[in-house]
Amino acid sequence: MPSPSQVALQNNYHSLFASDHHQEDQQAAPICSNMAFSNFTSATTTFPSSSSSLTFQSAHNRNITSGPTSLSLPNTDLSPSSPLFVAAETLISCSSCATAAPFNESNINLTGPTHMLSLHPERTFSASANNFWAWSELNQRPLSNDKLIRSDNIGTIVRDSDHSHQQPPILNSNNKLLGVSAMKVKRIKGRRKVREPRFCFKTLSDVDVLDDGYKWRKYGQKVVKNTQYPRSYYRCTQDNCRVKKRVERLDEDPRMVITTYEGRHAHSPSRDTDQSRAATNPHLNDYFW
């Protein structure tokens, strides 16, 4: 019996990143004959036609629930020129060919610096080893991480510290979708300290805290200025693991939950969760972080 949060995840999960800026380098990998996926660097997603729509399904939907519950994104959200980010465990299906498949290394051919979003080190789609954070090499527009966070209150994806010399990509102009930003730096007693990498995603969910396989302890809640919904702060309960996450609802669409992870887990997801997940669907871990 899945927990309420798991049910919500099964029913509603989709993870999506996109931004408005156009880039010239195009790299699309077909999943079915009339559907393609592009990574952030290519910044161009190909659709069968201007009137078609894409449907995102989670692996959980497909394998656990009796019928697929999915979210059809309106065409206005995904213009052919918008880059598209999909979490590694997300299934993508095409409205016109009725097929769905999880993104993975075998059915998608990705090249370039970074593509899909996953917190799982073994599921790195990046060309740079062990960097499983989404980032872009192409965008040179200077914008600090702080400004990005404060301008939209959504959160950011932050590059791996190994690449902190590069300039951050940008959110789109509508604050509707997400982008990638630079490392934020914090100092301890005058010494420069590198901030942990960040990764955030937007999820359609009834519950605020999604079951991501890790155990979290809430350590704070804050009402952020000019926002309707409070932001909650969580820390991983594992000893010696300093991963944190923030959870907040989107003002413009309260159905959406913005989850921002900071840091990398130094351990596997909690065993209990893994077992319950594996019992329900033996292939689920193939798609999960």
Place this chain on the structure above:
DNA sequence: CGTGTTTGACCCGCGC
């Protein structure tokens, strides 16, 4: 009693 949440106070970076 152990574990997790709540919440007001505090810290600190940033902009002016």
Place this chain on the structure above:
DNA sequence: GCGCGGGTCAAACACG
């Protein structure tokens, strides 16, 4: 230097 505001702390509380 000062004020603002996001992030964190920690005591009190809730719950199994």
